[in-house]
Amino acid sequence: MGETKYIFVTGGVASSLGKGIISSSIGKLLQARGYKVTIQKFDPYINIDPGTLNPYEHGECYVTVDGHEADLDLGHYERFLGIQTTKANNITTGRIYKSVIDKERRGDFLGKTIQVIPHITDEIKRNVKLLGNKYKFDFVITEIGGTVGDIESLPYLESIRQLKWELGQNALCVHLTYVPFLAAAGELKTKPTQHSVKELQSLGVQPDVLVLRTEHNLNMSLRKKVALFCNVAEEAVVQSIDASTIYEVPLLMQEQGLDETILKKMGLPTGEKPNLEPWKEFLKRRSQATDEVKIALVGKYVELQDAYKSILESLSQAATYNDHKLKIEYVQSEQLTEANVDEKLGHVNGVVICPGFGSRGIEGKFVAAKYTREHDIPTFGICLGMQCIAIEFARNVLGYPDANSVEFNEKTPHNIIDIMEEQKAITNMGGTMRLGAFECIINKNSKAYQAYKQEHIQERHRHRYEFNNDYRKQFEDNGMKCVGVNPESDLVEIVEIPALKWYIGTQFHPEYSSTVLNPHPLFISFIKAAIGK
C-alpha cells in the first residue's frame, strides 16, 4: 500500500467505555479489506509493564508469545484479528521514561536538558512508528489508555498532535466518548462529549471520527448536533450501542460505514464492502444456541469481571463452537469447603480451576480438585490450577497429606510443585517469570492429544514454579499421567487422569491463544466433555 497509516484511538468522559473493542473492531474491518493491520496499546501509568500489578488494578495480565506481560486489551486485539502481538505492542510511561533515562545516562543527548517535550514525546513517537517501520504494516492502530483530561495522558496527546501535523492524511484520531441517558429527564445528553472534544482541541488535537457509546439509539438530529459542535463530519459520528456480545461490534461499526469513513479520510479507495462471512457465521451460531453449558470458575478474583478475561472468552468461544450457551458460575475459592462443595459444584457441567499467585483461597482449590476428581466432573486446571490438581492428587491418592507447592510452604516435605532452578537466584519480581511461548510434546496416547491432534505444540507460560519430576513415576503409576513435556527442559506441561472423562491440567495458559475464528482445541474439547456430562 505504500506508507503506513496511523490511527489513534482516545477516550473521553469516562473510562471503561471499550476503547479496546473499538480499536479491535476498526482493525478487524480494515483487515477484512486485505490490509495488514496491527494494534498497540500505550498506557500512561509508570509501571514498566502490568506484570507486577494486582488484578484488582487492571484485570488480567495478558502474555504475548515473546514473553511480554501485557495489558488485557492485547487479548482483544489477538482474539478479533487472529494476529500475534509482541512486546512492542504495549508501551507504558514507565518504559518510555526508562528508555529516555538510559539514553541520558549513556550520554546520547550530548549535554542537553532532558524535557517532556521533545525528549519524552520523541520517544513516544518513535514507539508509535516502530511496528509500522519494522514490519511495514498498512495500518497501525494505537490505543491510548486513560481518559482525555488525565494529567498523565498529556505527553501522549501532545505526541498525537505532532504526529498528525507531521503525517497529514496518514494520521487520524478516533475519539470514543459516552452519551448518558438521564432517566428522570428522559433525555440523552451530548454535553459531556462536547466538553471532552473541547479538551482534546485545547491540546491541539482535532478528532476526525467520534464514536459515541450509548445504551439507547442515537437519532440523526443528535448526531448532527454533535458533529456541528465538535467540528466533525456528520458521517464520522457513529454510535456504539450496547451489544449482546462484543463480537457484534465490528458489524455494528460496518453498518454505519466507519471503515469507509476512515479510508476516505486517509485518501484510500473504499472498494467493495467485505462480507465478513466466517465472523457472521460465528455470531449466528452464538445467537442460535439455546442449551446451556454450566461451567464453574473456581478462583479468588470472582468478583472481578476482568481478572479471568481470556479464560471467559475462550470458554464462550468454545461453547459457541459446541452450539451451546455458556453459563458461568463464579465460585470464590476462599469460601469453598468440604461442607459446601457439593452445593457449589454438584450441579455444574464442568469446572475450571483458575491460575493465580499466593496462598489466598488455595485450600478451596484443593477441595474443588478433589470433589471433581471423585465425582468425575470435567475439570480444567490452568497454571496454578494444574499445580493444585497435582497437589491434591499427591495428598489424597499418593497419601502425602502435607504435599504442597514451595510457593505456599517453603519447607514442605513433599514439594510436588517446586521452584524452578533458574528462578532460585531471582530477586527482581518484574518480568522474571518463565514467560512466553515454549514448545511442548504431547503423548499420542492422551486426551490432550485427541484435542490438539498434533504432537508438537507451542503455548504461553507465566509462572515461577513447576511440577517436581522426582514424583513423576509415582503419579503415573497411580493414574495421573504427565502427557505433555517440554523437550528441552523436561518440564511437565500437561497432566491428566485418563480414567476420568476429562481431567486435565496445563502448566501453560491456553486461554491466551484462543481466537474467534481459531478457538483453542483444549477449550473446545473441555466444553464438549462438559456437555456430555
Ligand code: GLN
Ligand atoms: N503461582 C504459580 C507459579 O508461579 C502459578 C502461576 C499462574 O497461575 N500463572 O508457578
